[in-house]
Amino acid sequence: MVGFDIISLSLCLSYIVSIKMRLKAARLSRAASRAETGPTMVRSWDDLNYDILMGIITRVPWRCRLYVACLVSKSWLAAVLDSLSPGGVINLKVIDPHKLKNDFDFPRFQRRYLCFLKHMLDIKPVDSCSALCIGETVLKPHKYVYIAKRTPSLQRLVISEALGYRYSCFLQAMCYWRKLKKVKCPVDLFVFCSVCFKKVESLQLFGVVDDAAAKAIRDRCPRLRRLYLISCALSITALSTILDGHKRLEVLDTRHSFCVRDCKKTASIGISQSVEWNEEEIRCKAAGIKLHLRCTKQRCPKCSATWKHCYPKMKGRLANYRYWRYI
Ligand SMILES: [Zn+2]
Numbered sequence: 001m002v003g004f005d006i007i008s009l010s011l012c013l014s015y016i017v018s019i020k021m022r023l024k025a026a027r028l029s030r031a032a033s034r035a036e037t038g039p040t041m042v043r044s045w046d047d048l049n050y051d052i053l054m055g056i057i058t059r060v061p062w063r064c065r066l067y068v069a070c071l072v073s074k075s076w077l078a079a080v081l082d083s084l085s086p087g088g089v090i091n092l093k094v095i096d097p098h099k100l101k102n103d104f105d106f107p108r109f110q111r112r113y114l115c116f117l118k119h120m121l122d123i124k125p126v127d128s129c130s131a132l133c134i135g136e137t138v139l140k141p142h143k144y145v146y147i148a149k150r151t152p153s154l155q156r157l158v159i160s161e162a163l164g165y166r167y168s169c170f171l172q173a174m175c176y177w178r179k180l181k182k183v184k185c186p187v188d189l190f191v192f193c194s195v196c197f198k199k200v201e202s203l204q205l206f207g208v209v210d211d212a213a214a215k216a217i218r219d220r221c222p223r224l225r226r227l228y229l230i231s232c233a234l235s236i237t238a239l240s241t242i243l244d245g246h247k248r249l250e251v252l253d254t255r256h257s258f259c260v261r262d263c264k265k266t267a268s269i270g271i272s273q274s275v276e277w278n279e280e281e282i283r284c285k286a287a288g289i290k291l292h293l294r295c296t297k298q299r300c301p302k303c304s305a306t307w308k309h310c311y312p313k314m315k316g317r318l319a320n321y322r323y324w325r326y327i
Pocket of ligand 1: 255295300
């Protein structure tokens with residue numbers, strides 16, 4: 001009975017609220033009809049409150065922003081440019097092919113987006129962008145350099161696992177980013193760029209961590225507190241070497257990672273059978289870590305499989321060059 005009373009009471013209240021809203025709308029329409037007889041003031045699109053304008057722009061699909069909204073007025077163009085990096089984040093995942101399915105005009109849209117991004121980078125202060133997210137679309141190396149020169153204060157760099165082992169296009173740009181604190185990138189990119197990881201506190205790598213990569217992780221990141229090696233192939237001594245250099249690690253995530261005998265072969269074919277971890281040694285060295293995430297082999301379908309992938313999220317096979325087109 002109590003439940004029934006509450007339901008009927010709420011129905012009454014909603015009915016009263018709806019009547020009040022109708023009365024208010026009627027009053028407003030009468031006021032508007034009176035105002036029509038007096039002098040009217042024409043206001044420009046530029047007079048629209050900027051926060052409201054941004055609220056509108058961010059709800060508009062990207063294609064309409066870049067082809068329609070930007071043509072309305074100067075303030076609308078400025079809002080479109082600001083929407084390219086809300087909160088100082090440049091998100092290049094917007095131009096990933098799967099975002100716009102069955103769109104034959106997609107390359108043109110990508111070029112237009114990059115044209116606007118270039119314009120935005122030219123007019124904004126150099127320290128306005130603090131994060132860059134890179135999806136599965138690969139730009140030509142000089143475009144990353146252009147972005148890097150105008151974002152020297154970048155603190156967060158996130159590269160999608162979909163790119164697999166591809167790293168050469170980022171090499172030139174990396175030297176401009178010396179303030180990175182949080183990075184997700186392929187293992188090889190980390191190995192080949194020695195100067196830009198000194199301030200890194202959080203590091204996520206994907207690919208094959210051989211002995212050289214393990215030593216690089218041990219020696220190059222004195223401030224490292226959180227290390228994520230998810231679905232990586234590691235050499236037999238890699239984890240032990242890393243832990244030797246990081247006694248103050250707070251988080252270590254090795255879920256779905258596996259140990260391999262031959263790192264080079266694993267990197268070239270992308271899959272490998274695993275060998276047993278040096279369990280006791282790792283348990284002793286990781287004893288001081290606050291959060292150590294790892295799989296129980298028998299309970300994880302990925303870890304109990306005979307053949308394991310070191311690039312599980314890479315688009316296409318290793319030999320498939322369909323995704324290698326640079327824009
Ligand atoms: Zn697992």
